[in-house]
Every structure is written in structure tokens, then in C-alpha cells.
Amino acid sequence: MRKILPLSVTLSSLLLSQTVTSLEYKGLLHLSEDVATEISGIHIGDEFDINKIDESLKSFYRQGxxxxxxxxxxxxxxxxxxxxxxxxxxxxxxxxxxxxDEQEALFISVGLRKGDLYDIKKVENAKKRLIKKIESEGYYDTVVEVNAEPKTDSIALSFEVNKGEKIYIQNINFAGADHIDVDELEDALANQEEDALGWLPGLHSGVAHMDQLGYDSFRAKDVYMKNGYLDATVSEPLMRVDSGSYLADVSYQVSEGEQYRIKSIEIVGLVDGLDKDEILDELRLLDGKVFNVDKLRKDMGYIQEQVANLGYAYAKVAPNFNKNEADKTVDIQFSVRAGNKVTINDVIISGNYSTKDRVIRRDIFLAPGDIFNLTDLKDSKSALGRRGYFENIDIEQQRVDESNINLLVKVKETATGSIQAGGGYGSYQGFMLNASLSDRNILGSGMSASLGFDLSKVSTNYSLSINNPRVWDSEYSLGMSIYKNEYEYSTYQHDTFGVSSNIGKRLTRHLYGSLGYSYSENDIDSNGTSTAIISSVFSNEDLNYAKSTISVGLSYDSTDDFFVPREGIILGGNVGYSGVGGDEEFMAYSAKFGLYYGVEDYIDYDLIFRYKLRAKWLQETGHISGPEKLFLGGVSSVRGYEPYSIAPTRRCEEDENCEYKYLGGMKSVVNTIEASIPLSTAAKMRLAFFADYGMIGETNFDEIKRAGYGVSLEWYSPMGPINLVFARAKNPGELDKTSNFEFTMGRKF
Known part of the structure; x- marks a missing residue:
């Protein structure tokens, strides 16, 4: 209620005085008198003006x-x-x-905090936000009542919530959808019918998300645009809810139109320094292929990046379409507006309360004075993300003038020191338990250290390590570790205690070189078997030995994703010499190669081909103990065979307790071909069909040849990666131990 000037008998005195002789404020708690005077705009000595006083009241009300x-x-x-x-x-x-324990955060999310001033409009807005949040979880007819209980100089608010009932989508109908599979349309929606096993994480339970319902028609239209139907229209959804069962039917009206193919692609407005033909060769849209709006967006981004890499930070790419209805083709013209070249004025870092500025700056590939480069900007964000120091990373471009920008690097740090515990399961290893005490960013220096252990049915491992990835902010890394491992084979136990150190150098953004040294002491125990069996497998000098190794390696990784790469290669090689002291004297060579190639751009289906090769070669220069030799088999080798079960063997002739013994190999190679297809995009499930072919021998690679094939279910679940491998040995030997199923959890695919 606003009351203006109940002056009564004092009106005449004010009118006679003509000026304000004094100002007094009663009841102020949140404002000082000086601030109040500034808000009112009225000062002692001002002429009396009833309109000005009225405006001052409005100004005070606006403060809230x-x-x-x-x-x-x-x-x-x-x-x-x-x-x-x-x-x-x-x-x-x-x-x-x-x-x-969740209420404080929930009230903050709807705009209320304890200690706020009570405002009816603010409380009503909070109520609406709460109802919208609850409805987004699938509840229907949600009712929220707010009770305000006056206290001394305060108000106690109580929100009484009746969530109502959840709506479950029973049927989805696309009337007029003739050329696009209804399942494909539904897969794009936020609101879907219940999946089989819909209660599993990542699958659809059928619960309606009312806040997303209005956007689902746009998602369905996008499917048509990905399949060339440029004129397709999808109506807003009509939901019919049964008030008794709360089951809903959702229907859409679809007009598909005609499917268009690409007739020609042109780029206009490119800046000097870019070859138009080279850019056209890299585009995903191809002449004669069905138009795909998803590929169009990627091509626009690619062209923009090429222009921006020459310093044009604000380059824009716009597509223009010319549809030819007669032959159902479309001409596409990409129009480029480059703008001005831009130079980096300054790099400003904020949000890092622990991590030192220099630690962040060394992973930013743009510095003051550099010409802007969009690829460098993206690589900088990725490099910072790989560190694991930050919860959020954002690099903004702040325009200073037409030719200069600042880079605002905003980070939100996460806890880097932690006590972690986890586990997994393998069909051979059984249940696995691991725990560690680690810090990835000691005192904000970028150095890391860890103390941990891993336990399973057949192995026990302990380790302590420390690593500095950028010694004195250089391109060099330095690491050291100490470890103790115990591994149980079927007839013996192999115990190892060792130390290692390595120094590395980042040669390019994708190429890394390393030099390492390790020393280990090894013991072979009978593990409950007779000494005769142990001696038949290993010679006496193999039972206790020391190994001292120096190694050098190179690795290259240009893949585009950690778990499911669709393009790029992994290439690595390592050469080690054991013989710098110790009992062992041999050379060890290893190489790995991985090629990942997605063909979605050509066949409009997310099919990924993978080829992997792993090769090892040992060269004896004095002595090599049996446990150091090579064995194949298992989920990381030739699938369809038990781990370490493929190797040159020899039958025992003198000991009746020994049927045969593993000699181990000196050369091995494993080839793997995989074809991976999506099983459930929403649940992050893929199906990989594989064929493994391995060779191992003492003198030649091909003395023993084994193959396996099968299918692998790869699921990146909320609990971590899970891999179910169903394999079959193709040509097992007489002594081979086969395995048709392996299951790993908590391990990378």
C-alpha cells in the first residue's frame, strides 16, 4: 500500500516555506541515510514539489x-x-x-535462500520453477502449496508438494511417415516408449518429460533433414492422457515432401591462403549423395575453422540453398564472411585458486602477439581437460577492438588429491579390487604422485609412483616408480619386485618420445605343485633372477575419442635392452598399430572399422628366463583361448606328474579386425564383431598359428566400461585351453 503525503494541517506550512528544511528517515535497516537521500533525489533546500516526492517513493519501492x-x-x-x-x-x-539434505540446493535452484527478503512475487516464481522441475521428471498434475508463517521480524515458508502421478508413454504415432522408419524417428525424441529392460540406466523407461515435449517435433524434423527431406514438416505433439491409468498416447502429423540429392557445392568469399579445391575435397557432403543436415553443420564448422586458422576469429559461414524441384536436387553455396584478422592481445586466467598460472599457461597454444588460430584454441582446451585439474574449462574470446582480442581462460578447479577405491571383474582374474592415495596436482605444481594396490584372484600388485609431466615448464617429463607384483599361473607363482624411472619429451602435439630404465628381482615358487613340475617348466637359473632394462620408445596418437574413436591412428614402438647388470641378457622389441575409420559419411550409418596389430620380438644375447618369454591368449590377445595358454610347448618325458611344459615364445604377432555398430546410442552400447589371428614361435613368427572370432558387447555404463566377449577358437591345438566367454569391468575396451 502506498500512502503519499497525508499532510493535513502541515500542508500550508510546506507551501509557505517553499523549500525542504529537513529530511528524516524512520525504519531503515538495509540502507544508510546517505544512500536513501541519493535514491530519493531530494535534498535539504530543494523546492517543495509533490511530483518529485511521488517519484522518490517509486524509487524506494524499486529497491525491493x-x-x-x-x-x-x-x-x-x-x-x-x-x-x-x-x-x-x-x-x-x-x-x-x-x-x-537436498533441500537447500533445491531451494537455491528455484531462486530462494534463507535470509532473503520475503517477496510474494519471488515466492510465486519459485513455486512455478519447482512445479516445472517436478513435471520434467514425468509427474502429472503436480500441486505445490506455500504456507507463510509470520515470526518476529521474519517469515517461515513451508512448501507442501503433491507430485501427482507419473505419465508413461504407451504409444507414439507418426501419421504420414512413409519413407522414414518410425523407430528412427522415435530414437531422436526425448519422450519415447519404454525400452525392453527400460529400468536399466541409460535406457528409456517410458516416463514422459513434459519440459522436452515441445521440442520433440523439431528433433523428428531433424531426422528428415538428415535424410534429404528438405520440405518435411512435423506438427507439435498431441498427448492424450488417460486420467485413470496415466498412460499416454502421443501423435504427430507428418508431411514428408520429396527427398533431395546434392547437385553441386560451391564456396564463395574464401580468403587468400586457402585452396578452394582442397577444402571441397574434405567436405562430408558429396555430389550425388542424399542431403544430410548433420553433415552440412560439420562442413560449415570445417570451413569456418580453416578460415579462422588464418587469424579471422569472427569468420562466419552461411549456407544458401537452391532447390531444383524438377529433378529433386539442391545446389548448396557456402558464403564466407571473414571479417578482420585478429591478434591475441592478452591471455587472462581466472578461477585457479590452487593451480599456478604457469601450469595452465603451458597448455595454451596461443600467446600475446600471436595471430588467432581456432585449432590452437580447441587444442588448448583439450590439453587442459586432459590434465584432470579442472571441473570446468571455458576459453572465451573478448573483443578489444576490430583487430585484437583477449582470451579469457576461466577454470573451475576440482579436487585433485583423493583417496580412491574401485573394482572390477574378469572371467580369468575373478573379482578385482583397487585402491589408491593420489594427488594429480601437488600444491598446484602439475606434479602427480600415487600410492596404490590391486588385488584379484590370481594377482596382487602394489605400486608407488611420482611424475612431473613438464619439468621446469619444459617439454620434458620425468617419472619414477617402485612396485611389487605377484601372479599365480596354473602350476607356479611369479613374484616380482622392481623399480623404474623414465624421462620423456613431447615432440609434437601428437608425438611423444620416452627413455626408461627398470630393475626387477624375480622369484618362481611352486604354488603347491611338486618341485619336479617346476623344474620341468623352468631351468634352475630361471627360479631366481634379476633383470635390468633400459628402453626407448615413441608413441603417436591422432584419434578423435578415447573410448570410441572414429578416425585417426595409434602408432607406437619400443626397444628395450636387458643386460645392463642383472642376470638377463636379451633385446626386446615391440610395436603397436591401430587404425580407426568410420564410414558414416559414405553410407549414412555409424559403422566403424578397426584394425589393430601388436608385435613383439625377443632376441637373446646371453640368457633369457622362461617367465620373460612370450605367451598369447586372453581378452587382450587372441580371444577364444585362456590367457597365457598359447605358446611353444614340449611334452614331459621323465616326470609322470608333468604332461607337457610351456617353453614360451621369442616372437609373436596378433592381428585384429573389428566392425563396430551402434546397439543403443542412448545407453552408449555398441556391438563389435571381431576376428583375431595370432602367431608365436621360438625361431619364426608362424610356428604356431591360432585364430578366434566372435562378438563383443561394449557398454560404457554409469559404473564404468563393461565388456562382454563371446568368442570361439577357430583352430585350437591339442594342448590349447579354450574360453568361450570373458567378462571385464572397470577396464578400457
């Missing part, structure tokens, strides 16, 4: 602190502002929706 304000006048010509401030919210509680 007051529920009532009125002005009175003194006989001497002074003005007295009387304020009744709003009560503060002293208590917030919610019943019927969230637990007590």
Missing part, C-alpha cells in the same frame, strides 16, 4: 526492501519518510518431494 512507505511533514517544513521493511525468510522447508 519495503512493503510500505509513506511520507509525513513537520510544521517547520521538513519531510519524514517512514519505511516498513519486508520480513526476512528465516526458515525454508519442503514436504513431499526432497530429503532434508
Amino acid at each position: 526492501y519495503f512493503s510500505d512507505i509513506w511520507v509525513s511533514a513537520t510544521e517547520s517544513g521538513g519531510l519524514v519518510y517512514n519505511f516498513k521493511e519486508k520480513s526476512t525468510i528465516s526458515k525454508l522447508e519442503m514436504n513431499g518431494y526432497s530429503s532434508d
Whole structure:
């Protein structure tokens, strides 16, 4: 309620005085008198103006602190502002929706905090946000009542929530959808029918998400645009809900139109320094192929990146379409507006309370004075993300003028020191348990250290390591570790205690070189078997030996994703010499190669081909113990065979307790071909058909040849990666041990 100038008998005195002789403010708590005077705009000595006083009241109301304000006048010509401030919210509680420990965060998300001033409009807005949040979880007819209980100078608010019932989508109908499979359309929607096993994480339970319903028609239209139907229209969804069962039917009206193919592609407005033909060769859209809006977006991004890499930070690419209805083709013209070349004025880092600026800056590939480069900007963000120091990373471009920008590197740090525990399961190793005490960013220096252990049915491993990835902010790394491993084979146990160190150098953004040294002491125990069996497998000098190894390696990785790469290669090689002290004297060579190639751009289906090769070769220069030799088999080798079960063997002739013994190989190679297809995009499941072919021998690679084939279910679940391998040995030997199923959890695919 606003009350303006109840002056009564004092009106005449004010009118006679013509000026304000004094100002007084009563009831102020949140504002000082000086601030109040500035807000009112009225000062002592000003002429009396009733309109100006009215405006001052409006200004005070706009501050949001007051529920009532009125002005009175003194006989001497002074003005007295009387304020009744709003009560503060002293208590917030919610019943019927969230637990007590979640309520504070929930109230903050809808715009209320304890200690806020009570404002009816603000509370009503919070109520609406809460209802919208609950409805987004699939509840129908949600009711929220707010009770306000006055206290002394405060208000206690209680939100009483009746969530209503969840709506389950029973049927989805696309009327008029003739050329696109209905399942493909539904897969694009946020609201879908219940999947088989829909209760599993990542699958659709059928619960309606009302906040997303209005956008689903656009998602369905996007499917048509990916399949060349440029004129397709999809109506807003019509949902019919049965008030008794809360089951819903959703229907869409579709007009598909005609499917268009690409007739020609042209780029206009390219800047000097770019070859138009080279860019056209890299585009995903191809002449004669069906138009695909997803590929169009990627091509626009590619062209923009090529232009931006020459310093044009604000380059824009716009597509123009010319549809030819007669032959159902479309001409596409990409129009480029480059703008001005831009130079980096400054790199400003914020949000790093622990991590030192220099640690962040060394992973930013743009510095003051550099010409802007979009690829460098993206690589900088990726490099910072790989460190694991930050929860969020954002690099903004702040325009200084037409030719200069600042890079604002905003990070939100995450806890890098932690005590972690986890586990997994393997069909051979059984249950696995691991725990570690680590810090990836000691005192903000970028150095890391860890102390950990891994336990399983057949192995026990302990390790302590420390690593500096950028010694003195250089391109060099330095690491050291100490470890103890115990591994149980079927007839013996192999115990190892060792130390290692390595120094590496980043040669390019994708190429890394390393030099390492390791020393280990090894013991072979009978593990419950007779000494005769052990001696038949290993010679006496193999039972206790020391190994001292120096190695050098190179690795290259240009893949585009950690778990499911669709393009790029992995290439690595390592040469090690054991014989710098110790009992062992041999050379060890290893190489790996991985090629990943997705063909979705050509066949419009997310099919990925993978080829992997792993090769090892040992060269004896003095002595090599049996446990150091090579064995194949298992989920990381030739699938369809038990781990370490493929190797040159020899039958035992003198010991009746020994049927045969593994000699181990000196040369081995494993080839793998895989074809991976999506099983459920929403659940992050893929199906990989594979064929493994391995060779191992003492003198030649091809002395023993084994093959396996099968299918692997790869699921990146909320609990981590899970891999189910169903394999079959193609040509097992007489002594081979086969395995048709292997299961790993907590390991990379």
C-alpha cells in the first residue's frame, strides 16, 4: 500500500516555506541515510514539489526492501519518510518431494535462500520453477502449496508438494511417415516408449518429460533433414492422457515432401591462403549423395575453422540453398564472411585458486602477439581437460577492438588429491579390487604422485609412483616408480619386485618420445605343485633372477575419442635392452598399430572399422628366463583361448606328474579386425564383431598359428566400461585351453 503525503494541517506550512528544511528517515535497516537521500533525489533546500516526492517513493519501492512507505511533514517544513521493511525468510522447508539434505540446493535452484527478503512475487516464481522441475521428471498434475508463517521480524515458508502421478508413454504415432522408419524417428525424441529392460540406466523407461515435449517435433524434423527431406514438416505433439491409468498416447502429423540429392557445392568469399579445391575435397557432403543436415553443420564448422586458422576469429559461414524441384536436387553455396584478422592481445586466467598460472599457461597454444588460430584454441582446451585439474574449462574470446582480442581462460578447479577405491571383474582374474592415495596436482605444481594396490584372484600388485609431466615448464617429463607384483599361473607363482624411472619429451602435439630404465628381482615358487613340475617348466637359473632394462620408445596418437574413436591412428614402438647388470641378457622389441575409420559419411550409418596389430620380438644375447618369454591368449590377445595358454610347448618325458611344459615364445604377432555398430546410442552400447589371428614361435613368427572370432558387447555404463566377449577358437591345438566367454569391468575396451 502506498500512502503519499497525508499532510493535513502541515500542508500550508510546506507551501509557505517553499523549500525542504529537513529530511528524516524512520525504519531503515538495509540502507544508510546517505544512500536513501541519493535514491530519493531530494535534498535539504530543494523546492517543495509533490511530483518529485511521488517519484522518490517509486524509487524506494524499486529497491525491493519495503512493503510500505509513506511520507509525513513537520510544521517547520521538513519531510519524514517512514519505511516498513519486508520480513526476512528465516526458515525454508519442503514436504513431499526432497530429503532434508537436498533441500537447500533445491531451494537455491528455484531462486530462494534463507535470509532473503520475503517477496510474494519471488515466492510465486519459485513455486512455478519447482512445479516445472517436478513435471520434467514425468509427474502429472503436480500441486505445490506455500504456507507463510509470520515470526518476529521474519517469515517461515513451508512448501507442501503433491507430485501427482507419473505419465508413461504407451504409444507414439507418426501419421504420414512413409519413407522414414518410425523407430528412427522415435530414437531422436526425448519422450519415447519404454525400452525392453527400460529400468536399466541409460535406457528409456517410458516416463514422459513434459519440459522436452515441445521440442520433440523439431528433433523428428531433424531426422528428415538428415535424410534429404528438405520440405518435411512435423506438427507439435498431441498427448492424450488417460486420467485413470496415466498412460499416454502421443501423435504427430507428418508431411514428408520429396527427398533431395546434392547437385553441386560451391564456396564463395574464401580468403587468400586457402585452396578452394582442397577444402571441397574434405567436405562430408558429396555430389550425388542424399542431403544430410548433420553433415552440412560439420562442413560449415570445417570451413569456418580453416578460415579462422588464418587469424579471422569472427569468420562466419552461411549456407544458401537452391532447390531444383524438377529433378529433386539442391545446389548448396557456402558464403564466407571473414571479417578482420585478429591478434591475441592478452591471455587472462581466472578461477585457479590452487593451480599456478604457469601450469595452465603451458597448455595454451596461443600467446600475446600471436595471430588467432581456432585449432590452437580447441587444442588448448583439450590439453587442459586432459590434465584432470579442472571441473570446468571455458576459453572465451573478448573483443578489444576490430583487430585484437583477449582470451579469457576461466577454470573451475576440482579436487585433485583423493583417496580412491574401485573394482572390477574378469572371467580369468575373478573379482578385482583397487585402491589408491593420489594427488594429480601437488600444491598446484602439475606434479602427480600415487600410492596404490590391486588385488584379484590370481594377482596382487602394489605400486608407488611420482611424475612431473613438464619439468621446469619444459617439454620434458620425468617419472619414477617402485612396485611389487605377484601372479599365480596354473602350476607356479611369479613374484616380482622392481623399480623404474623414465624421462620423456613431447615432440609434437601428437608425438611423444620416452627413455626408461627398470630393475626387477624375480622369484618362481611352486604354488603347491611338486618341485619336479617346476623344474620341468623352468631351468634352475630361471627360479631366481634379476633383470635390468633400459628402453626407448615413441608413441603417436591422432584419434578423435578415447573410448570410441572414429578416425585417426595409434602408432607406437619400443626397444628395450636387458643386460645392463642383472642376470638377463636379451633385446626386446615391440610395436603397436591401430587404425580407426568410420564410414558414416559414405553410407549414412555409424559403422566403424578397426584394425589393430601388436608385435613383439625377443632376441637373446646371453640368457633369457622362461617367465620373460612370450605367451598369447586372453581378452587382450587372441580371444577364444585362456590367457597365457598359447605358446611353444614340449611334452614331459621323465616326470609322470608333468604332461607337457610351456617353453614360451621369442616372437609373436596378433592381428585384429573389428566392425563396430551402434546397439543403443542412448545407453552408449555398441556391438563389435571381431576376428583375431595370432602367431608365436621360438625361431619364426608362424610356428604356431591360432585364430578366434566372435562378438563383443561394449557398454560404457554409469559404473564404468563393461565388456562382454563371446568368442570361439577357430583352430585350437591339442594342448590349447579354450574360453568361450570373458567378462571385464572397470577396464578400457
